Structure formats: structure tokens, C-alpha cells
Amino acid sequence: MNCRFFEAELTGPVSLASKNGMGDLAEVLARMVCRFDLKERAMRVVVDYDLCESNAVCMGIAPKIFEVRDDDNLYVLEEHPDESMRPKVEEAVGMCPKQAISIVED
Numbered sequence: 197m198n199c200r201f202f203e204a205e206l207t208g209p210v211s212l213a214s215k216n217g218m219g220d221l222a223e224v225l226a227r228m229v230c231r232f233d234l235k236e237r238a239m240r241v242v243v244d245y246d247l248c249e250s251n252a253v254c255m256g257i258a259p260k261i262f263e264v265r266d267d268d269n270l271y272v273l274e275e276h277p278d279e280s281m282r283p284k285v286e287e288a289v290g291m292c293p294k295q296a297i298s299i300v301e302d
């Protein structure tokens with residue numbers, strides 16, 4: 197299982213459960229810890245609309261995340277995009293000419 201806290205938590209309640217022959221409980225606890233960990237580290241896309249000039253540069257890079265509509269306003273379509281989108285979001289952050297986009301780790 198790939199998760200930041202998995203090994204650390206094995207020394208805590210997961211380890212205790214495992215030593216007492218409760219391997220299934222240990223597995224459940226480990227999965228709960230990993231899910232919590234992933235949730236805690238979800239990225240959130242934040243746009244400073246006072247800076248944004250709706251030039252759609254970000255939309256050109258990540259159209260699944262950013263959309264400039266006919267009303268000339270930018271909309272964030274996925275405030276919490278999948279981790280696989282991080283490179284595109286980071287590219288949009290770097291390419292935004294107004295430096296209006298940021299990533300917050302919630």
C-alpha cells in the first residue's frame with residue numbers, strides 16, 4: 197500500500213492489532229489512515245479574480261479545470277482536481293500572466 201503514514205502507523209494501533217492476531221483490523225485501520233492522508237493532501241485550485249483578466253491562457257493548458265465563458269468570466273470547473281492533473285495545473289500556475297492562480301494543499 198502506497199501511503200505516507202502507512203509505515204508510521206504500523207508502530208501504533210495497527211501494529212497492536214496485528215500483534216493480537218487481528219490482521220484484518222490492522223488492514224482496515226491502515227486503509228483508513230491512508231484515505232485520511234490522501235484526503236488531507238488534496239489540492240485545491242484557487243484563482244484571485246481581482247487579478248484575473250480572463251485571457252484564457254489557463255484554459256488552453258487545462259481545459260478540464262479552467263473555462264472562460266461567453267460572459268468573459270473565468271470558471272474553475274474542478275476545484276479539487278485529481279492528482280493526475282497536478283502537472284497541468286502547475287503549468288497553468290506558471291503560465292498565468294497575472295499570477296492569479298495558486299494551489300492550496302487542503
Ligand code: SF4
Pocket residue numbers: 243247248249250251252253254255262264270291292293294295296297
Ligand atoms: S491565465 Fe490567469 S489571467 Fe488568464 S484566465 Fe487564467 S487565471 Fe485568469
